[in-house]
Amino acid sequence: MxxxxxxxxxxxxxxxxxxxxxxxxxxxxxxxxxxxxxxxxxxxxxxxxxxxxxxxxxxxxxxxxxxxxxxxxxxxxxxxxxxxxxxxxxxxxxxxxxxxxxxxxxxxxxxxxxxxxxxxxxxxxxxxxxxxxxxxxxxxxxxxxxxxxxxxxxxxxxxxxxxxxxxxxxxxxQLLPGLLADAKASFEDKAAELAAIIKDDAYHIFTGAGSVWPEANYYGMCILEEMQWIRTRPVHAADFFHGTLELVEPGVSVFVLKGEDATRPLADRVETFARRYTDRVRTLDAASVELPGISAEVRSLISPVLLATLLERLSAHLEVLRNHPLTTRRYYKRVEY
CATH class of the missing domain: 3.40.50.10490 (Glucose-6-phosphate isomerase like protein; domain 1)
Structure with a gap:
């Protein structure tokens, strides 16, 4: 890895x-x-x-x-x-x-x-x-x-x-740390493939609902924007049809993050719509991660953890393919905080 x-x-x-x-x-x-x-x-x-x-x-x-x-x-x-x-x-x-x-x-x-x-x-x-x-x-x-x-x-x-x-x-x-490492290993090839596909993209829409919406927002703003200088539009799936839908057209990249809580249908709705109008829909689904020994109740609590651990693998490959280390900043050291 x-x-x-x-x-x-x-x-x-x-x-x-x-x-x-x-x-x-x-x-x-x-x-x-x-x-x-x-x-x-x-x-x-x-x-x-x-x-x-x-x-x-x-x-x-x-x-x-x-x-x-x-x-x-x-x-x-x-x-x-x-x-x-x-x-x-x-x-x-x-x-x-x-x-x-x-x-x-x-x-x-x-x-x-x-x-x-x-x-x-x-x-x-x-x-x-x-x-x-x-x-x-x-x-x-x-x-x-x-x-x-x-x-x-x-x-x-x-x-x-x-x-x-x-x-x-x-x-x-307590079982989760080892299972997360296994999840990373299972996702490694997909992460490398996805990174190769999107490495030159200049713009992505990120969406999700419930517990995974913060991860969609975080990955767009704190990883792609801050650490890779890639423009993103994070939007809650409940708000997607109140503005952002008009930006979807052929060639537009849409990342749909899906969790395992009661708000999942909101992400499903966005995914169904987006696939009608662009061929660049990427779905990351917490339910796809194998977690032996973890109950459905606990899985519903940790969807953002699972997606964060998968997306870290995407970041690891992006920084290499784009020759842009995640630690590289334009302004961070110069901004008066």
Whole structure:
């Protein structure tokens, strides 16, 4: 497999799953202390990786769980950002400028914080009231953050008796790192083929619904746009027929991401339409990934994890074929954050 270290990958994703027990104890403690609200505040793409967990909470609980932009919060904070709130701050580097500023802002307001970082000796890890550090790098961070935020929300729901079978779910998730590595291996040839087909494309429409919409948005914006300088149009499948459909014509590339939750029919509808008008429809389906030992219930929770792990293989081949390393940026080091 191109530029892939299986042992490293499995170790990192196992680390993501390993926070389950501590997350449950922490949620139990915070609820006993009377917390009333939970926010996720990440900067840039990492915030998108928290959205499936947030949506899960909003579907299954009346406990307020929402997302906010750190750079906006310090200028115009939402109501309820006080001592009865907990803010989860994910940051792979642990040094993201907007998130460091957010941490200082929250401490002044007495808001409790939980950071998720890839490095422990960093400002965001050190300054948080609680921290989970799981070393990761760009090519492994998506799955890690998806899993950690999922477990935090499941722990919250379990402690509120809104989710049965937390321990059984965790037991299944412990199988996942190795299965994800197998999924990458199975997808390798398809990823290489697809990369060769699209390497010269200048524009793609990305769509999905439910838990996989954030991955469609993330891959378009944070991988193809930021890391490959390829223009994309991420659009939620529920909005596709309210504007974006008019852009579909022969030769237009449409990526349809399909999950295994209740919103799948929205993606099916887009796929059916797009195939009538362009021969460049690419469907990535979480249901195509073989996961022995993983129940249908747990599969419905991890669709974005599965698609992220497949798309990483596409990225690995694209950067080589386009002679454009994923680390190459025009402006990143020059922008005043």
């Amino acid at each position: 191109l530029n892939f270290n299986k042992d490293r990958f499995v170790r990192i994703q196992s680390g993501g799953v390993s926070i389950a027990g501590e997350a449950q104890l922490l949620m139990r403690k915070l609820l006993a202390e009377g917390i009333e609200r939970l926010y996720f505040m990440g900067t840039g793409g990492v915030q998108l990786l928290t959205l499936p967990a947030i949506e899960l909470a909003q579907r299954r609980s009346t406990f307020p769980v929402s997302a906010q932009y750190p750079a906006q919060v310090v200028l115009d904070p939402p109501a309820g950002l006080d001592g009865n709130a907990v803010v989860v701050i994910p940051s792979l580097s642990g040094t993201t400028k907007e998130s460091v500023e957010l941490m200082a802002f929250l401490k002044k307001r007495g808001v409790r914080t939980l950071s998720l970082t890839g490095h422990s000796d960093t400002p965001i890890a050190r300054e948080a009231d609680h921290n989970f550090t799981n070393f990761a790098e760009d090519d492994t961070s998506s799955e890690s953050f998806y899993l950690q935020t999922l477990l935090i929300v499941l722990a919250l729901l379990a402690e509120r008796r809104e989710y049965d079978g937390f321990d059984a779910t965790v037991a299944e998730l």
